[in-house]
Amino acid sequence: MVKKVEIHAQSQKLPGSEAKLSPKAEMIREDYRGSGKLAGKVALVTGGDSGIGRSAALHFAREGADVAITYLPNNEDEAADARSIKALIEQEGQQxxxxxxxxxxxxxxxxxxxDVVEAFGKLNVLVNNAGTQYPNExxxxxxxxxxxxxxxxxxxxxxxxxxxxxxxLKEDDSIINTTSVNAYIGPQMLIDYTATKGAIVSFTRALSNQVAGKxxxxxxxxxxxxxxxxxxxxLGDYNPELLENFGHETPMGRAGQPSELGPIYVFLASLDSSYISGQVIHPNGGTMVGG
Incomplete structure (x- = not known):
């Protein structure tokens, strides 16, 4: 069971640093055991240096996939996070x-x-995860x-x-897009971000209809x-107090950890989800949303 951690007011500068996060985020549960669900696959995870993308990349590796990740250029914090997840993936025995x-x-x-296809010879899973937000009221x-x-x-x-x-991409390959609960609840201080996340939901549905037959x-x-x-x-750079008890408004009363999302990406990337397409999965601590 993932325990609630105390999150206090704090701030960083964009794009943020996994190494500077306090408390540290959990990337993968100690008891998570891979079973070869993605053996022989090649996955590309954008924004895979930190946060949700980092967890997805690490879970993919534990399930037997080789992984490519992207990070923002010209930023040493991003580069350091990318080097550290590369090392963790290689410790899993994957490229x-x-x-x-x-x-x-x-x-x-x-x-x-x-470049990814040239380096690995193929591409089976695309995770469109990289994103940003800028609060404005x-x-x-x-x-x-x-x-x-x-x-x-x-x-x-x-x-x-x-x-x-x-x-x-070929039969049984997959595309996974990271949207947000905000596409459904519409927070007033994140209008541009929320609009893009709504667009991702619609893009996912329409593209699924276009390629599901393949x-x-x-x-x-x-x-x-x-x-x-x-x-x-x-949020913290805008107003550090916004992070005091971050996630307390969910029915579970806490923020999620990346380790709770990584397995969802594995599910959607693997044949466990062979009859699922055009759908949105909602790991949001119990918040009820439509769609």
Whole structure:
């Protein structure tokens, strides 16, 4: 059982650092045993250096997959987090490649997919997980630049990457998109972020209808409050007090840990979910949402 941890007011600067997170997030349960669910597979996890993406990458490796991850370029905290998860994946006996990439640019996304396929010989699982948020409580002061950057990061990158990856995916391969509970509850201080997460839900459903006949599954995960570096680097930077008892509003009364999401990505990447596509899974501490 994952125990509630005390989270207190704090802040970081974007993009945030896993190493500086306090308390440390749990990436994988000590008792999690892999069973080869992803043996022989190659997975690409964007934003795999920290948080939910880091946990997904580590769980994939424990299930036998080789993993490529991306992280933001020109940032030493990101690079250090990427090197540390690479080492953990290699300790699992799997290969890992790390790529510093600005996913907002289509040409970078195309090159990334080509590089991963060249390095590993194939691609079976694409996890579109990288994202950002910038709190703002008054739409009239939300800058055009912030709006465009949030969309470029959170949804346009998914289009670019998925478009480039699809020619390499075959029957029983999968695409997993990270959306958010916020797409369903609409927090007033995250309008641009929430809009992109709603777009991810709709993109997931429509793309699933387009490719399900080819045996490619497309699903999404909509986390509730999960303890990752994004929280102190965005909410905490805006107002550190927002992180006091972070996650207390959920029915479970606590924030989730990345270790509670990694197995969901394994499920959606593996044949355990062979009859599931176009769906959204809601690890959110018991919050009731529609859809």
């Amino acid at each position: 890992c490649a790390i790529y510093p990439v600005d996913l907002r640019k289509a040409e970078n996304c195309r090159k990334l997919i080509a 008054d739409l009239t002061t939300l800058s055009d630049e912030q709006w465009l950057n949030t969309f470029d990061t959170n949804i346009h990158s998914i289009f670019f990457l998925t478009k480039a990856a699809l020619p390499h 045996g490619i599954r497309v699903n999404a995960v909509a986390p509730g409050p999960v303890w990752t570096p994004l929280q102190p680097a965005t």
